[in-house]
Each structure stands twice: as structure tokens, then as C-alpha cells.
Amino acid sequence: MSEFIPPGTKFAALPSPFAIKRGGSLRGARVAYETWGELDDARGNAILILTGLSPNAHAASNADNPEAGWWEAMLGPGKPIDTNRWYVICVNSLGSCKGSTGPASIDPDTNEIYRLSFPELSIEDIANAAFEVVRSLGIARLACVIGNSMGGMSALAYLLQHPDSARSHINVSGSARALPFSIAIRSLQREAIRLDPNWDMGEYDDTNYPENGMRMARKLGVVTYRSAMEWDGRFGRVRFDSECREDDPFGLEFEVERYLEGHARRFVHQFDPNSYLYLSRSMDWFDADEYGQGDVIAGLARIKLEKALAIGVRTDILFPLQQQEQVADGLRAGGAEAQFLPLDSPQGHDAFLVDFERFGPAIAGFLAQL
Amino acid sequence: MSEFIPPGTKFAALPSPFAIKRGGSLRGARVAYETWGELDDARGNAILILTGLSPNAHAASNADNPEAGWWEAMLGPGKPIDTNRWYVICVNSLGSCKGSTGPASIDPDTNEIYRLSFPELSIEDIANAAFEVVRSLGIARLACVIGNSMGGMSALAYLLQHPDSARSHINVSGSARALPFSIAIRSLQREAIRLDPNWDMGEYDDTNYPENGMRMARKLGVVTYRSAMEWDGRFGRVRFDSECREDDPFGLEFEVERYLEGHARRFVHQFDPNSYLYLSRSMDWFDADEYGQGDVIAGLARIKLEKALAIGVRTDILFPLQQQEQVADGLRAGGAEAQFLPLDSPQGHDAFLVDFERFGPAIAGFLAQL
Known part of the structure; x- marks a missing residue:
């Protein structure tokens, strides 16, 4: 690490x-x-x-x-x-x-x-x-x-x-x-990591890494770190690609989705998933x-x-x-x-x-x- | 169905x-x-x-x-x-x-x-x-x-x-x-379903069903369907079980988490995941x-x-x-x-x-x- x-x-x-x-x-x-x-x-x-x-x-x-x-x-x-x-x-x-x-x-x-x-x-x-x-x-x-x-x-x-x-x-x-809203958000973030089969009760390694769980956790974090008001002005309904890809149904289409994806990609391998779980839970407890x-x-x-x-x-x-x-x-x-x-x-x-x-x-x- | x-x-x-x-x-x-x-x-x-x-x-x-x-x-x-x-x-x-x-x-x-x-x-x-x-x-x-x-x-x-x-x-x-906040939430809900290996590009059945993805999607939905203010009064920081289970590290502990889990369980098998994806996306497009x-x-x-x-x-x-x-x-x-x-x-x-x-x-x- x-x-x-x-x-x-x-x-x-x-x-x-x-x-x-x-x-x-x-x-x-x-x-x-x-x-x-x-x-x-x-x-x-x-x-x-x-x-x-x-x-x-x-x-x-x-x-x-x-x-x-x-x-x-x-x-x-x-x-x-x-x-x-x-x-x-x-x-x-x-x-x-x-x-x-x-x-x-x-x-x-x-x-x-x-x-x-x-x-x-x-x-x-x-x-x-x-x-x-x-x-x-x-x-x-x-x-x-x-x-x-x-x-x-x-x-x-x-x-x-x-x-x-x-x-x-x-x-x-x-x-x-x-408070309960914040607990709920953090609980979902932890659940996303825990549900990733690669989390494997914390026994992951670089090859089998809970990347999807971390991606979801980070995106949900970024959603709650910012405000709807800011995003209305910043992203609106702008699309970054109007083409729907055949191999990725329901894939990303709006700028706000690309922004979240970028944040997630930068974070996923820069923070240890188990550390994330421990620190996240400590906040709920305090x-x-x-x-x-x-x-x-x-x-x-x-x-x-x-x-x-x-x-x-x-x-x-x-x-x-x-x-x-x-x-x-x-x-x-x-x-x-x-x-x-x-x-x-x-x-x-x-x-x-x-x-x-x-x-x-x-x-x-x-x-x-x- | x-x-x-x-x-x-x-x-x-x-x-x-x-x-x-x-x-x-x-x-x-x-x-x-x-x-x-x-x-x-x-x-x-x-x-x-x-x-x-x-x-x-x-x-x-x-x-x-x-x-x-x-x-x-x-x-x-x-x-x-x-x-x-x-x-x-x-x-x-x-x-x-x-x-x-x-x-x-x-x-x-x-x-x-x-x-x-x-x-x-x-x-x-x-x-x-x-x-x-x-x-x-x-x-x-x-x-x-x-x-x-x-x-x-x-x-x-x-x-x-x-x-x-x-x-x-x-x-x-x-x-x-x-607006982008709602798009972001729905995008995460869809991503949770899509990331579930059992979703399998929509080819699930009752045996291999994207239950985890649907659970995450529903919980995130319920979080955004209600308000932090209501939850402060309704759940506060009440715990439903102070015991931490050995076989379920980072498991649920607060009433608000149990509430979300209950909602998710009732919903997961009562709504078709692909239908959920289609309807969810239609809202982002409108x-x-x-x-x-x-x-x-x-x-x-x-x-x-x-x-x-x-x-x-x-x-x-x-x-x-x-x-x-x-x-x-x-x-x-x-x-x-x-x-x-x-x-x-x-x-x-x-x-x-x-x-x-x-x-x-x-x-x-x-x-x-x-």
C-alpha cells in the first residue's frame, strides 16, 4: 500500500x-x-x-x-x-x-x-x-x-x-x-462494497479487487458531497455523447454521469476498501x-x-x-x-x-x- | 410475470x-x-x-x-x-x-x-x-x-x-x-442493477436474479423518496440490535438501515429489473x-x-x-x-x-x- x-x-x-x-x-x-x-x-x-x-x-x-x-x-x-x-x-x-x-x-x-x-x-x-x-x-x-x-x-x-x-x-x-440520512448513505456505500463478490470478506488483492463496489460507493459519495443547485448550473441536461452503444445498454449519457464516472475512476484504486469501511462506520458510531x-x-x-x-x-x-x-x-x-x-x-x-x-x-x- | x-x-x-x-x-x-x-x-x-x-x-x-x-x-x-x-x-x-x-x-x-x-x-x-x-x-x-x-x-x-x-x-x-441530481441518482440505481453479475445483460431468471442490484437500487430510491428531516424525528440514532454479528461484519445496526432493508426486500422480487431500467431511463430522457x-x-x-x-x-x-x-x-x-x-x-x-x-x-x- x-x-x-x-x-x-x-x-x-x-x-x-x-x-x-x-x-x-x-x-x-x-x-x-x-x-x-x-x-x-x-x-x-x-x-x-x-x-x-x-x-x-x-x-x-x-x-x-x-x-x-x-x-x-x-x-x-x-x-x-x-x-x-x-x-x-x-x-x-x-x-x-x-x-x-x-x-x-x-x-x-x-x-x-x-x-x-x-x-x-x-x-x-x-x-x-x-x-x-x-x-x-x-x-x-x-x-x-x-x-x-x-x-x-x-x-x-x-x-x-x-x-x-x-x-x-x-x-x-x-x-x-x-443523523439517519447520512447513516443511510454511508450504509449504502458500505453495502455496495460488501456486495461486490471481489470484496470477499476483505480478502481481496490487486487482481481480485472490489472495483465495482468502490465505484458505486464513490459515486454515491460524490452525489452527496455536492448540491443539486450547483449541478443544475454546472451540468444541466448536457449530454456527452448522443450515441447509445450497442454493447453498453443503459450506459452513461449525461455530463453529470461522466463527471461521477471520472471521480470514481480516480478514487477506486487510490483508497483501500477495508479502510473505507472502517472509517465510514466510525462516523456512524460517533x-x-x-x-x-x-x-x-x-x-x-x-x-x-x-x-x-x-x-x-x-x-x-x-x-x-x-x-x-x-x-x-x-x-x-x-x-x-x-x-x-x-x-x-x-x-x-x-x-x-x-x-x-x-x-x-x-x-x-x-x-x-x- | x-x-x-x-x-x-x-x-x-x-x-x-x-x-x-x-x-x-x-x-x-x-x-x-x-x-x-x-x-x-x-x-x-x-x-x-x-x-x-x-x-x-x-x-x-x-x-x-x-x-x-x-x-x-x-x-x-x-x-x-x-x-x-x-x-x-x-x-x-x-x-x-x-x-x-x-x-x-x-x-x-x-x-x-x-x-x-x-x-x-x-x-x-x-x-x-x-x-x-x-x-x-x-x-x-x-x-x-x-x-x-x-x-x-x-x-x-x-x-x-x-x-x-x-x-x-x-x-x-x-x-x-x-435535473442532474435526479439523473445521477437514477444512473446509480441503474448501474447497481447492471453491475450485478446476475443481471447478465438482462438474461436473468428466477434462479439467477439480480437481487443485490435491485436491493441497492431500491434502497437508494427510498433514501431519495423521503427527507432527512422526517428521518431525524422518525429514526434518530436508534439501533435495532447492538450486537455485531461475527459472520456479517459491517452489517446493519441502526433502525434507518433496517427500514431500508425492509423496503428493499419487499420490492426486489415484485418488480422486473429490466422494466425498472427502461422506466428509469425514460425519466432522464424526458x-x-x-x-x-x-x-x-x-x-x-x-x-x-x-x-x-x-x-x-x-x-x-x-x-x-x-x-x-x-x-x-x-x-x-x-x-x-x-x-x-x-x-x-x-x-x-x-x-x-x-x-x-x-x-x-x-x-x-x-x-x-x-
Whole structure:
């Protein structure tokens, strides 16, 4: 799986054994990360970025890897997350396949790939692994934890489990718990992979690979990452080929179908299917109400921060706006000066990856006040 | 496929050959239908109902079949569509598998099941077949055409192709054209069926049946037929079984997943997969702009009606509200007294099948003014 790891990736060894929330532990596990900027003498200028399901730790170009990262426009000298001021760490989630230990890694106890023997992964485990990276860098308290999408959940889990570990938090299109529509979508994505005969209870290889299942899962993901409104303007009813091919009845015909197919093709062999299943399920499981005796706001209120910002997008159907409002409400109940910032981006859940005109000033403005 | 046909179904023979819009024709084809009430002497009290993708012609109980129909609460003596006043006809769409000729029927030319040799079906063909049923009953002009969902498209195609065939129209959660989000969803549903090895280019049988593909297609359908808001209140994060089964990793756990599974199981063997593909694609193809030199409103304005009503639901993501507004705008441009009626139902696209408190008075009120 080494092809998944960007050049220049650093690794932090996790304590061994590393306990897993739902039981079991990992021996000899590691977390991939990258950094930007310089840690100041007081070690007080560190920002941690926790990612969505699929990104690696290469959020932006840096000395070790000049290639553009997945948040290139947001992170760098003079950019909204200004690396002239901040020392920024981005980690690849535990359970992923981009350098951190996950189901595609070798189990040192057996010398075999973990596959489904990997322990049941929770968002809390991802958070705890990220915490170990921060600790390994000698940072006692972060200036800010930024979490996008699934990373918004990981960030809340980080703050819930590690009191006083950060001064502030930016929750970007995240949530304190999964709601049934999102659970349903992710359940279908997992089912598509599981139904692929090549998945074979996780025992696939490059020759027998659950390509069709991954294709369906990715396409369904992209459908929910964007918005109908954006697509109306972007694709309309444009066809890319009016000819119906004899050997492919019911084949693709509209531009929107070609767009999905392109996304799927780029993703299918760039992400490990078992890792996808584990990370996807961890999102369904996460619920901040576990920290508040069944009450989400009470759970979030246990987080003690100076300042917080929860940003969302009106067209997001996967992590809808009321979920970011809930995060802000809960953090405010805990005493933080917490702001809820709804944005009008048409791009849906993925807006934070593309709408830098709106997200850039929002994040830069928050960080400027720290 | 006879198990798909409700008892008491009537059949109208189509002219033979029956020409198909995109080429080819059907010989010896028929359309299944049911009726309620009595046709008056002037033959002026007839209402035609055109259905969504999956329903049969049994919209409500009648003398021939006392079992409740799929629109039982809407149709009958004293009900919103009052069969003491109206003579009501509901047809099963051409291309379906509930009694009308479709891909699961026997091709009289070969004595084999059509399967993928069935001609490429358009919404216009469904409309023309329904028109032949109405003509066979000696009705020159309908009092009203009611179309739900896909049936809203079929009704517009009916009115576009047959001038002066109706005095009025009720478009229920329908549209004048498919938009890219809906195309994407239906494309994924079709892909799920096509990717199932048992689909086998349409050559399945009861033993080798594309059950997994149909399950995925149906689940994805149900996800888009309802609304996230309804599910938040209905399912929340309730689990139906906290035990994770060893033999079913990543199996179902939340109530919302069980709900989808139940829907899928009931549907998978009750609808012919090839028929599903044909009808699904016909929706993507339909575009009233073909009748208006590339302009939807101009196309709709060619329809001449006395009155029209377009009803939609704010939570509908598959046929969003602006599409019913567009239908009303277009019919008004054609001279009809056309009303657009947005409803606050939380149930999404399927609201017309369940929210009779809102849909009942809306439809009853419109019909009372005819």
C-alpha cells in the first residue's frame, strides 16, 4: 500500500500497545503527518488539522513535498492558515491507508495484512492517535484544532477526551453525531462494497479487487458531497455523447454521469476498501451525547475552549447546517466564545475544498483574533 | 410475470403496430388499467391517473378487487377524488411489469421475453399508450389528468402530444424535465442493477436474479423518496440490535438501515429489473423543452388547459419544488388558470402517498371547482 503515501510524509510511533475504544489494541502502530511553519519557543503557535474520510496528510506543499496538497489554497505563507505565524500539523487518520496504521497495514503479530482483523475503529481512536502525534512534537496545548467533515467529529472527540489540549477549535462542515440520512448513505456505500463478490470478506488483492463496489460507493459519495443547485448550473441536461452503444445498454449519457464516472475512476484504486469501511462506520458510531449522559449539548459543553467557530454551508445535505449550529451551541454552553457561521456556498458538503472565497476569510478572521 | 398483476385488472389492446418514439414498434401490446365510478352520458366526468415508476393500476379498492390500493385514501366515494362524481381510470405504464406490455412480456414475433430487445421506451410512449386506453373507453376529452412523480411527466407528455385531450391537469410532485441530481441518482440505481453479475445483460431468471442490484437500487430510491428531516424525528440514532454479528461484519445496526432493508426486500422480487431500467431511463430522457425549441416554458405553453394545479413538497429532493413551480408557470403561459401549491410535508417526494391531510384537501379543492 506504499503507493498511497505521499513523499516526505513523517511518521509518529504510537505507544505500544495503543488501546482501542471498543476493545483490543494495536502494537507498533504509527500515524502519518506533515508539518508547515516553525514551532515557536513557547510551543504555543501549533494548529492541528484533522481531515475528512479520504485525504492524506499532505494538506499543502511544503519543503518535503512541493506538490500541491488538498487544501493548498488555505495553508501556507500569507494564506488563511498563515504558516508565517502558525506551526501547522496535519495527520492522516488512524485506520486510513495513506501512511497511518489501518486495515491495509501489516499486523506485526501475524505478519499478515490486518484486513478485518483490525480492531473496530471509532472516531475517538482517530482522535487519540492524533493526540499522540501532537504530544510527540512536545506540544502541550494547541492554539487551535481544525477539523473538516469527519475531521470535525475527530476534533470534537479530541477535545472531549483531552481536556485543556487546545485553546480554540474550528469545526468545518462537521457534526457532533451522525443523523439517519447520512447513516443511510454511508450504509449504502458500505453495502455496495460488501456486495461486490471481489470484496470477499476483505480478502481481496490487486487482481481480485472490489472495483465495482468502490465505484458505486464513490459515486454515491460524490452525489452527496455536492448540491443539486450547483449541478443544475454546472451540468444541466448536457449530454456527452448522443450515441447509445450497442454493447453498453443503459450506459452513461449525461455530463453529470461522466463527471461521477471520472471521480470514481480516480478514487477506486487510490483508497483501500477495508479502510473505507472502517472509517465510514466510525462516523456512524460517533455521538457526542455519550459524553453528556445522552444529551449532545451537555456532551459538547464538557469541552472547555476560549474560542470556537463552527462553519457550514446551506447546501450541505450530508452534514447539514443545523449540525454546525448545534456544535456552536454546545461549545458555547461549555463557556467558549463560539460563533456559528452559515455560508451560502452552492457546492454542498465539499464547499470547504473549493469555495476559498468564503472559507478563506472566515478561517483567517478567526485565527487573526487568537 | 403474472404474479405482478392484481386480480380484476382490465386490459386495453394497443393499435398494432404501436409506434415507439425513438424507433421501432410493438405488436399486440396491451395496457393494464382499472376504473372506479360511472362514466356519465356526456362522457365528460373522466379522470385519468398516471403513476410513478413502480405502482400498478390498482390505485384503490373497487368492485373487481376489494384490496386496498396504493392511493386508497385519495380515491373512492366521498374521498378527495370522489368516485360518486368522477369516473376514474388508472393505467399501469407501458414498459412496466404490472400487466402492461414491457421488457418482461413475451415478444409475439419471437415467442421469447423481450428483455433488452424491447424498444427504447420514452415517457411519450407511456403517455400515448394511456391515450389509447382513454380512447378505447370512448372518452374524447378528460375532465382531468392527474400525474404523480414520473406520472407527472407522463401527464405532460400526454397533453403535449394530444391537444384538447383534457380540460385540466394536476401535476403532483412531477416535473417538466429531469435535473442532474435526479439523473445521477437514477444512473446509480441503474448501474447497481447492471453491475450485478446476475443481471447478465438482462438474461436473468428466477434462479439467477439480480437481487443485490435491485436491493441497492431500491434502497437508494427510498433514501431519495423521503427527507432527512422526517428521518431525524422518525429514526434518530436508534439501533435495532447492538450486537455485531461475527459472520456479517459491517452489517446493519441502526433502525434507518433496517427500514431500508425492509423496503428493499419487499420490492426486489415484485418488480422486473429490466422494466425498472427502461422506466428509469425514460425519466432522464424526458424534457418538455423538445416541444418549445429548447425552452421548457415555451414547450409547456403549448399545452392548452382551462385549469391546472402543480403541487409539490418543500422537502422533496428528487423532484424539487421549483420544478412544480416551473410546470405551473409553463401551463399559465399557455393560458391555463394555473396554481402552484407548495406544501410543508416533511415526507419528501413520497409525501403524496402518505400525507393525505395536505394532499387530500388540495386535490379535492381543485376538482370541486371543475
